Amino acid sequence: MLTQAAHQAQKSGNLPAVTLPEVVVERPQNPEHGDYASSLPLKLARATGVNPLTIAEGMAGLIGAATEIDNIAVAPPGFINFTLKSDWLASQVDSIRQAGDAYGNIDLGQGSRVQIEFVSVNPTGPLHVGHGRGAILGSTLANMLVAGGYRVEREYYINDMGNQIDVFSRSLYARYQQCVNIDVEMPSDGYFGDYMVDLAKEIMAEEGDRFLALSESEAVPRIGQLGLDKMVKQIKEDLELVGVSFDVWFSERSLYDNGQYEKVISLLRRGGHIAEKEEANWFVSTALGEDKDNVVVRGDGSPTYFASDIAYHYNKFIERKFDRVINIWGADHQGHVSRMKTVVGALGIAPERLEVVISQLVTLRRGEELVRVSKRSGDIITLREVVEEVGADACRFFFLSRSADAQMDFDLELARKESPENPVYYVQYAHARIASILRLAQERGIDWGDGDVSLLTTEPELALIRQMMRLPEIVELSAQTLEPHHLTYYAQDLATSFHSFYKQCRVVSKDEALTRARLKLVEAAKLILAKTLHLMGMTAPEKM
RNA sequence: GCGCUUGUAGCUCAGUUGGAUAGAGCGCAGCCCUGCGGAGGCUGAGGCCGUGGGUUCGAGCCCCGCCAAGCGCGCCA
Numbered sequence: 001m002l003t004q005a006a007h008q009a010q011k012s013g014n015l016p017a018v019t020l021p022e023v024v025v026e027r028p029q030n031p032e033h034g035d036y037a038s039s040l041p042l043k044l045a046r047a048t049g050v051n052p053l054t055i056a057e058g059m060a061g062l063i064g065a066a067t068e069i070d071n072i073a074v075a076p077p078g079f080i081n082f083t084l085k086s087d088w089l090a091s092q093v094d095s096i097r098q099a100g101d102a103y104g105n106i107d108l109g110q111g112s113r114v115q116i117e118f119v120s121v122n123p124t125g126p127l128h129v130g131h132g133r134g135a136i137l138g139s140t141l142a143n144m145l146v147a148g149g150y151r152v153e154r155e156y157y158i159n160d161m162g163n164q165i166d167v168f169s170r171s172l173y174a175r176y177q178q179c180v181n182i183d184v185e186m187p188s189d190g191y192f193g194d195y196m197v198d199l200a201k202e203i204m205a206e207e208g209d210r211f212l213a214l215s216e217s218e219a220v221p222r223i224g225q226l227g228l229d230k231m232v233k234q235i236k237e238d239l240e241l242v243g244v245s246f247d248v249w250f251s252e253r254s255l256y257d258n259g260q261y262e263k264v265i266s267l268l269r270r271g272g273h274i275a276e277k278e279e280a281n282w283f284v285s286t287a288l289g290e291d292k293d294n295v296v297v298r299g300d301g302s303p304t305y306f307a308s309d310i311a312y313h314y315n316k317f318i319e320r321k322f323d324r325v326i327n328i329w330g331a332d333h334q335g336h337v338s339r340m341k342t343v344v345g346a347l348g349i350a351p352e353r354l355e356v357v358i359s360q361l362v363t364l365r366r367g368e369e370l371v372r373v374s375k376r377s378g379d380i381i382t383l384r385e386v387v388e389e390v391g392a393d394a395c396r397f398f399f400l401s402r403s404a405d406a407q408m409d410f411d412l413e414l415a416r417k418e419s420p421e422n423p424v425y426y427v428q429y430a431h432a433r434i435a436s437i438l439r440l441a442q443e444r445g446i447d448w449g450d451g452d453v454s455l456l457t458t459e460p461e462l463a464l465i466r467q468m469m470r471l472p473e474i475v476e477l478s479a480q481t482l483e484p485h486h487l488t489y490y491a492q493d494l495a496t497s498f499h500s501f502y503k504q505c506r507v508v509s510k511d512e513a514l515t516r517a518r519l520k521l522v523e524a525a526k527l528i529l530a531k532t533l534h535l536m537g538m539t540a541p542e543k544m
Numbered sequence: 545g546c547g548c549u550u551g552u553a554g555c556u557c558a559g560u561u562g563g564a565u566a567g568a569g570c571g572c573a574g575c576c577c578u579g580c581g582g583a584g585g586c587u588g589a590g591g592c593c594g595u596g597g598g599u600u601c602g603a604g605c606c607c608c609g610c611c612a613a614g615c616g617c618g619c620c621a
Contacts, residue, residue, distance in 0.1 A: 026560060029567080039563055045601075052601080077601075079564070122621065163620060189620095280619055291547070291617080298619040305621050334548050335616040360549070361614065401569095402557065405549060407614060409556065414570080419583070421570055429583050437580050477560060489558060489568070496568095503576095503585040544583070 002040055002080070005062040015048060015055060025082075027470075034073065034081035035466065041078040052078025089465045090456040096468060096524040104471040104531050108479055109150030115316055116142050117250075118328035119239065120157040123231040124168040125380075126195055127238050129410065130330060132383035134359040136399040136537070138328045139244040140484040141357070143535045148479030153322075155248040157312065160228060162252070162305060167191065169224025173216070175200035176223055180209055193380070199227050238384045242392045243537040255311040261303060264314040264347070265296065273346050283310075288342050309336075310343050317349045326482065328357045328404075357482055360407045362399075367413045390415040393538045397424045400536055401488040423492055428541055430495035431533065434526040435542040437507050441519050444508070448523070451516030460501040461521060467497040468528045475535075484536070491532045498525050 002023050009015040028037045041059060045052035056074045063072055063080075070085040096103050118138025121131050138154070145152045159165070171190035175197050178184065186192065203226055211219040232249070239245065255261050268274050268283065275284045279299035283306070286293050296307045316325050329336070337358070341351040364371035364381055371381060387395050394415040401423070402408040418425060441448065456462070474490045477483070507518045530540035 024561090026563090028564075029559090030564070033564070037564085042563065042601080075564075077564080124621095159621065167620095278619085282619095295619045300619080302619085304619065308621095331549075331615050333616085333621085336621095337548080358549075358615095406557080407550070411556080414556090422583085423569060425583050426569090429581080433581055433584085440580055473560080481561085485558080486560085492568075499584055500586090502580085506579070508580050544581090 001063050001066070002038055002059065005059040006040065006044070008062045009055070009058050015044070015050065015058065027473075028079075028081065033075065033079070034071070034083040036082045036084075038080050038082075039078065041080065045078060056080050084466075086457060086462055087454055089462050089469075090453045092465055092469055093453045093456065093521050093524045096527060097520060100527060101531065103527060104475050104535075105147050105149065106472050106475055106479075107149040108476055109145065109148050111149065111151055112323040113153070113321070114145055114150045114324040114326060115153045115155055115320070115322040116145070116326040116328070117155045117157055117316075119235075119244070120159070121235065122159045122164055123228050123235060124164055124191055125193055125231070127235055127383040128380045129362050129364060129383055129386055130359075132242060132386065132395065133362050133399045133404075133408075134328050134330060135239055135244045135383075136242060136396050137357070137359055137404055137484065139537055140396070140400055140487070140535065141326070141328075141478075141482060143537065144475060144478045144484055144487075147475045147535060150324075150479075153248060154246045155250055156246045157250050158232060158252060159305070159308075160251050160253050161256070162308075165224060165228065168227065169220045171196055172200055172203075172227045173211075173220045173223050176203060176211065179204040180212070182212075199230060202230065203227065238382070238387075241384060241387045242395055250312075252308050252312070255308055255315065256303075260311040260315050260319070261307065264311045265307070267314075268296075268310070268343075268346060271346060273343075283339075283343060283346075285339050285342050288346065290339055290342055294339060306339075309340065310347075313340070313344055313349075313354065314347055317344070317353065318347070324353055324355065326355045326357065328359055331358055331360045331407075334358045355482065357404055359404045363407065363409050365409050365411045365413070367411065371412070386410075386412065393428070394422070394424045396537050397427075397488060400484055403483055403485045423488075424538075425544070427491045427495045427529070427533065428538075429544060430498045431526060431529045431540045432542060432544045433502065434498070434522045434529070437522055438519070438526070441508055441515075446508070446512075446515065446519065448516040448519035451518075451520040452513060453517055453520055455514050455517040456521055458505065460504040461518070464497045464501045464521065464525060467494050468525060470494075471528055471532065474532075487532060487536050491529070491536070494525075494529060494532060498522075498529070 002025070006015065023038065023040055025036050025038050028034060041052045041056035044050070044055050048055070053074070053076055056078045060072050060074050060080050068084055068088045069082055071083040073081045073083070075081055116138055119127070119131060119135045121127060127135070142152050142154050167187060167189055168191055170187045171192075174184050174186045174190065179200050203223065207226070211223055214222070265274070273284055273287075274296065275282050275293070277293075280295045281297035282293040283296050284293050294306050295304050296310070297303055313325065316322050337356045340356070341354055344354050345351045364386075389412060398410055398415050414422060415424070456465070470490060474486050478486050505518060507515065507522055509515055533540040
């Protein structure tokens with residue numbers, strides 16, 4: 001509409017012919033400014049030198065009547081404000097009920113394929129809270145992208161080879177021997193956490209001492225493999241506790257078994273991106289504007305993890321042909337981002353197709369008291385401990401409520417509280433409250449299927465509808481910016497609009513027609529609340 | 545030293561990609577139950593948006609400098 005009006009103005013000569021800026025329509029913060037607003041005249045003023053207010057007035061006059069629009073107003077310094085018709089707003093209640101679960105889904109992605117890889121923690125130890133943040137972020141982002149019309153695959157990359165696995169295997173072998181009181185030293189760079197002792201005991205219980213008969217060089221990899229399988233299984237279980245699951249568990253080792261590694265290295269070599277220096281093979285990223293080169297193949301011929309990552313991304317883009325690839329990495333990997341993008345570019349893939357979301361550090365607190373999260377053995381707070389303490393829903397909501405690139409405090413005391421201080425309950429309570437109203441209506445035998453939504457005319461009712469209609473916008477915003485934290489704020493706004501409506505408008509009353517209309521409204525609100533909660537991977541309780 | 549991220553109300557944080565009077569939750573000071581769930585509603589106080597410049601009709605947002613915090617800068621992952 002705005003574009004049309006601008007073009008018309010240009011045709012009639014009232015506006016100089018300049019290329020239009022991107023037409024942006026936004027929701028004003030102040031409700032007095034209508035439901036939607038555009039600052040297009042202000043933007044045009046710069047290019048044309050015409051007074052923005054004049055442009056706005058001219059354009060507003062050219063915008064034709066529409067069924068949805070009640071009023072178009074011009075406000076200084078040059079905004080055009082739109083107000084929606086209240087009967088059109090009310091009719092949206094029927095639309096929402098009809099769309100059901102699908103309301104809020106949009107076709108931003110147009111069915112393009114996006115892979116989202118997250119967590120991907122080395123299976124050498126249990127998940128801690130920082131990993132949990134990435135896990136919840138990733139799974140929610142995946143939900144958002146599905147709602148955004150993308151075909152999404154969730155993937156966990158298992159680092160099942162290399163240095164750390166060797167250390168892990170040797171550590172486990174030492175603990176295994178210690179189970180039967182053989183006096184051996186742990187490797188000095190080993191994994192000293194208590195879980196390694198438990199793991200060794202478990203293997204001893206299940207497999208007996210038969211590995212003692214083997215030579216060390218035979219026993220270490222076999223015990224290591226057993227331990228690794230167990231760790232992966234435990235990681236999988238811990239993730240399921242917070243509602244995180246994957247479509248694909250991808251083995252790093254498979255890249256070598258399937259020849260991806262050989263293929264990608266020779267590809268880089270042909271492109272002149274590999275140079276030999278001090279017996280090692282380097283990816284010469286300095287030639288592409290990076291700060292330094294990186295070793296791909298060590299002096300002893302073994303590949304670095306960077307080599308694996310190159311092969312892995314080659315596999316994602318070229319072999320599996322994803323349109324977009326999203327990686328969620330912890331803050332300690334951010335130095336890796338630009339060289340990864342550079343190498344993807346060197347493989348002839350547009351670097352924008354790789355997006356990396358960095359999930360920042362988490363500090364745990366109990367009220368005022370900081371909980372030390374030390375890397376030193378035994379001292380780590382695992383994800384499982386936190387979930388068991390505060391519950392999966394609260395855990396998810398709290399992790400989601402901060403943008404990924406901000407460090408956050410996680411207050412265990414607050415998350416655990418079942419009181420109004422805790423926003424998790426505020427939102428879920430709204431859902432349960434509606435469920436309770438609908439139960440009451442059912443008990444009284446009320447059938448609201450033919451309710452007349454045009455009876456919904458008061459401000460609290462319309463405000464609630466406006467709030468419900470924001471869901472598709474939130475989905476779009478979150479999917480576009482890869483920022484799911486908007487959901488938590490939206491969920492609270494939505495709950496607030498409902499609670500406020502509830503206080504002012506009696507739903508089940510003597511006025512039977514109005515009762516049926518309002519039952520439709522709250523049922524629609526329940527749908528939106530549930531959808532929002534489900535997008536965040538949370539439950540929508542019928543009772544609390 | 546270099547790179548990335550962060551700095552907004554007492555606390556924890558948003559801020560729709562440069563727009564209108566900077567918001568929310570908690571905390572604080574009050575008010576509201578003769579009705580569907582008070583795990584609720586309403587009102588109020590509280591701000592040099594780290595800091596100094598710049599860009600322009602307009603900056604919390606963009607550019608440069610500085611200060612502070614976190615992370616990274618291995619032939620570890």
